[in-house]
Amino acid sequence: MIRLDAVEKRYQLGARPFTALQPTDLEVSAGEYLAITGPSGSGKSTLLNLIGLLDRPDAGQYCLDGQATENLQEEARAALRRRYIGFVFQAFHLVARLSAFENVELPLMLAGVPRRERRPRIEAVLARIGLSEVAEHRPGQLSGGQNQRVAIARAIVMNPRLLLADEPTGNLDQAAGAAVVELLEGLNRDGMTVLMVTHNPELAARCRRRIRLVDGCIVEDSPSWDRSTA
């Protein structure tokens, strides 16, 4: 599903260059549930953004579902994001003036799904994450946990094969975080590939595979303990 070959990312920090990601190889198969951990500034988000086609690598090759992405035009990359990838952010990034329903509608709008097809799809997704009754609420009227679930609904309404979550529980309390994690795990059980950046070792431990980044290098790539045998 995902194949990185010597992918590298450098930034210019003022006058001096800074390598956010050393040449990195990574392979993720369809259906995996992967945690990316590591200290702040270790390149976790950079890696996630590269995989999510939000950013372009400075070197190396990235194949998404067998398709090389380095030479794709901006337009084609946007189309891939629309079709393949759902994003969940730490800060939710919901549009404050839009209702939960309308926030979930955004990807469908961008993909040009006809209006009459949207309503059943949005309602189904909201029902699945248990937010049907707050569909007309704005983000300001919802709790953090509810907001993150709306964001997840938005991420999955297009039925992406890949879900990328950047610290999805970072802004949530314990209970809300647990609900979000359960949601992600459920999605993964249903076949969605989930990549999650997290600081939370407990959360990482629940993932079936975790990689650890330090200073832009993958220093550890280990399957987590298997819950079924624990």
Added chain:
Amino acid sequence: MGPVDRLSFNAQLLKRHRVRALLLVLTIAIGVASVVMLTAVGEGARRYVVREFSALGSELLIILPGRIETSGGAPPLYGTTPRDLTLEDAQALSLLSGVVRVAPVLAGTARVSRGARARDVVIIGSTPALFPVRDLRLAQGRGLPAAAANRAQPVCVLGDTLARALFDGASPMYQWVRIGDRRFRVIGVLQTAGEHLGMDLRDMAVIPARSAEQLFDTQSLFRILVQLEGPAQQAAVEARVRALIRERHDGEDDVTLISQDALLATFDRILRMLTLILGAIAAISLVVAGVLIMNLSLISVAQRRAEIGLLKALGASARQVRRLFLDEALLLAALGAGAGLLLGEAAVAVALRLLPQFPFAAPLWADLAAVAVALLCGALFAWWPASQAARLDPVRALRGLA
């Protein structure tokens, strides 16, 4: 993202920033309204002139003494004074076929007095034909008597302003007034509406042409007004008039003919141009509104960086983002243009009510052009901010950075 989606998306955005949007809509509305109003004034002036000329009677030929022409050679040294047009010329003209009426006009200024009151006004010497030819209506009394066509008679018709000034509300009918050194009896007063282009007939006195000849001691006519039978043979009659004058003036082609059509066409052209210029000046305010649109769009892009980043993460292409921001500006411009049209037309309606005799009317092309310029300004000035939004790097934009 279809147009309906973009519209509803941006409508929600404007609803959210109501005050900001309203102010911008107002700015554009004022620009559009000023185009509508100023062109309404220009077009009103044009219609006014056309109407006034039509009121002269549709087929009018004006004969002026002297010839206006460009000549290639050097001007003659002497003997260039044109032959006078005289009452005899006018009488001869009235016999031509195709000519309905001829009104000679002899003009001069003189003091008109009654008792202690006196006023220096323009005195018109003419014949009874002047009244139908110029479509003059009388408030009291009658026009010049038929006998005054070719004879001096001590009678006069006063403009209403003049009558009021001299008689102060009392009836002037059959009273004597002094014009210059002669006495005339008032036999009529013109209606207030007797206001026509070129001359303010309200402050004039009309006396028989022969009397005017004596009063001013001249035989030279100011002009001759010729009413023609119909437009069909206008050219033929003009040629006959020219031939007759040449014959009477020793073979000299020394008059200028102005047909009403030619005059009307000239005024029409000038006033259309004036309307266009007024509209263009008003359109400058739309350009100012455009700059404000640019400013607002820049603010909007800066404030919504995270949202732009999100949209890109959700798969919006650069083109879609640009369209979204352009549409925001276009929506504002369209709302402003609509409001401006209403505002401008309302102002025109009010002006019509206040000044009913002046036919204010914004021409359709001005309405359309104002709306088009507003939309064009919106698109043009929002292009740069929208392109900035489209170029934003999604990763940085999500963090609210440029």
